[in-house]
Amino acid sequence: MKTQVAIIGAGPSGLLLGQLLNVHGIDNVIVERQSPDYVLGRIRAGVLEQGFVDLMREAGVSDRMDSEGEVHDGFELVVNGQRKRIDMKTLTGGDTVMVYGQTEVTRDLMAARQASGTPIYYQSDDVQIHDLASEQPSISFDQQGERVTLQCDYIAGCDGFHGVSRKNIPADILKEYERVYPFGWLGVLSDTPPVSHELIYAKHERGFALCSMRSSTRSRYYIQVPLTEKVEDWSDERFWQELKSRLPEDVAAKLVTGPSIEKSIAPLRSFVAEPMQHGRLFLAGDAAHIVPPTGAKGLNLAASDISTLYTLLVKVYKEGRTDLIEKYSATCLRRIWKAERFSWWMTSMLHSLDNDAIERKLIDAELDYTLNSLAGQKTIAENYVGLPFDRLE
Incomplete structure (x- = not known):
């Protein structure tokens, strides 16, 4: 088989890239290790920056998002009993975010892929990358008992932190930066109305808590727990009691509880791999970087990578701008490191460590300044709604 762009990974990054390339008439094939049901079963992000929303519209897959997604103008920070609403729209001059679950984003992109008839292979085993330094790289994989070779011009590695793509950058070239945090997030998804129409981030002596949502009838809640904790030791009742203890009394009193439909513990890490391009291979999304979820940046950073990559590929095929290839990594990394900084800051400031x-006193002073100065609030708002995408020139 032959194509112009081979995309490894059918999560939202790979699917969005494929859809944007389809819009511009650039052939692509997606290869995914897991099944469609497994991909849809990943319960993750739900806060979309304006840049991500705009990309979905540009890709022609925004109808359901625009009708069902909830635009949020602000969110609330609760720090040791002090409550402060961050009015993002006012502080940034009109920018907002949209609450629309990653599962729904993926569902919409899957439907668009199926409607387009563009090839996508699920449950592909033993994916391997070949000849990255040549003008005709390829990938090979097992599909239904047969070995398939796919020749291409370029390869997009959208296969996540544990995927094969990053491993194909030589060890003497690749540099990895990582910090693993000494706690995780115990998350619960429930078919209950959210306790607030906006997100609530709470710092408490017992640990961090987050009240989030996926829709007006489905809620997502998190609490900070040690990495030694096990999901099976947390009954629904125990979770709700602990969550309430970390929230202001009036918020806890309004909390509607119910059976969990998903419960998991996610470790937190900061991770960046440099460079994000080698030969004819480009990394995007979790294959190149991970952020703690505190700043709601993971899926949105992937979108900024895809924006840069699809713009690059369109310029390569339509204008012959192969000179832009070597600029991909630096362009992406400028924004990535700023988002990593913000996510690290939110995590360090709001969790019990x-x-x-002296560090505790300094953190208290930092939070007091940030929450009680206009400059501090603007900094949070500007980063939360998302910094502008860097232009590839």
Whole structure:
């Protein structure tokens, strides 16, 4: 088989890239290790920056998002009893975010892919990348008992942190930066109305808590727990009691509880791989970087990578701009490191850590300044709604 762009990974990054390339008439094939049901079963992000929303519209897959997604103008921070609403729309001059679950984004992109008839292969085993330094790289994979070779011009590695793509950048070239945090998020998804129409981030002596949502009838809640905790030790009742203890009394009193439909513990890490391009291979999304979920940046950072990559590929095929290839990594990384900084800052400021006495005092001072100064609030708002995508020139 032959195509112009081979995309490894059928999560939202790979699907969005494929759809944007389809819009511009660029042939592509997607290869995914898991089944469609497995991909849809990943319960993850739900807060979309304006840049992501605009990309969905540009890709022609925004109808359901625009009708069902909820635009949010602000969110609330609760720090040791002090409550502060961050009015993002006012502080940024009109920018907002949209609450629309990653599962729904993926569902919409899957439907568009199926409608287009463009090839996509699920449950592909033993994916391997070949001849990255040549003008005709390829990937090979097992599909229904047969070995398939797909020749292409370029390869997009959208296969996540544990995928094969990053491993194909030589060790003497690739540099990885990582911080693993000493706690995780115990998350519960429930078919209950959200306790607030906006997200609530709470710092408490017992640990961090987040009240989020996927829709007006489905809620997503998180609490900070040690990495030694096990999901099976947390009954629904125990989770709800602990969540309430970390929230202001009036919020806890309004919390509607119910059976969990999904419960999991996610470890937190900051991770960046440089460079994000080698030969004819481009990394995008979790294959190149991971952020703690505190700043709602993971899926949105992937979208900014895809924006840069699809723009590059369109310029390569339509204008012959192969000179832009070597600019991909640096262009993406400028925005990535700023988002990594914000996510690290939110995580460090709002979670209970084993800090020494002076660090705790410094964090308290940092939060007091940030929440009680216009400049501090603007900084949070500007980063939360998302920094502008860097232009590829």
